[in-house]
Amino acid sequence: MPTALHTLPAQNAKNSYFNVIIETPKGSRNKFAYDPETELFQLKGVLPEGSSFPYDFGFVPSTQGDDGDPLDVLVLMDAPAFTGCLLEVRLIGAIEAEQTENDGRVEKNDRLLAVSAVSREHQHLQDIKDLSPQLLHEIEHFFHSYNEAKGGEFKPTRRSGAKQAARLVAHGQKLAAA
Template sequence: MFSALHQLPAHVANSRTRIHVVVETPKGSRNKVAFEPELGAFKLKGVLPEGHSFPYDFGFVPSTKAADGDPLDVLLLLDAPTFPGCVVEARLIGALEIEQQEADGTTQRNDRLLAVAATSRLHKGIHEISDLPEEMLHEIEHFFHSYNEAKGGEIKVLHRVGAKKAHALLAQARQ
């Protein structure tokens, strides 16, 4: 038995390719929600400006720690929005390797994994980042740029990488 969402296993039992994603902010939300392990609850971290919203569900892979000290971030493609705290089985399709400059001027890596819900009907044919339309990738990158700008920071997408590299990033971040 696991005591908290952030302690769930990163991988689904008996699977080398399926991962758990804990949704923090659902698609279409302006509210940025994050799981706070010390509280054992979800906390409102901010509100996006009018006209901005999350393009897909956003969350994290449990039992991981990224370069920024937080669990690995995941943008999750699925058929309809879920809710904060929903655990979704997913498959990695790639990642955006990102360098992020904070409002205080410090720079750090803050990669975003891209995944598809295992039960998705709309996205069942997507297995690699290269399967996504270029326009969709551009819109995802634009979202991350504008989201960070609204917080007083900047990002630079260093690389778009496929599923194999995304799994390597996951292995590196597993606690």
């Protein structure tokens, strides 16, 4: 049965911000994931020495991706949050991708990109085109390396702007409600 974290609304009714639950904070080598059965955050893996999450990583509640999990989000903000933190964010885009698991299964597994609603450092970012090509390459490289270390593959298929990211969330809400 879904828990409160998974049933929070994807978007705040009072404003245009989306809700995100942080699973893994920026700078962490530990990969945490919310487990709806236990209603706890569980350690799912450890990145190799020298690797860490470049930004806070979490999910949009009340959504579901093609992989069956809530939609993934990488959140740019000034300082790391903490596991379980609820953030209001502005979507700025998405890295649409195919992910091959170590068992050979290929699934669409996009990564939404967002900015914390209260960020000072990133407040000017409104769309993926506002990010430097180098930063986008580094983010994609992180996900490629992360999946490779687990025996899988991450293959970006398209970079999309804020409007497409919002459409991906709307689609994810429909999948979760079905």
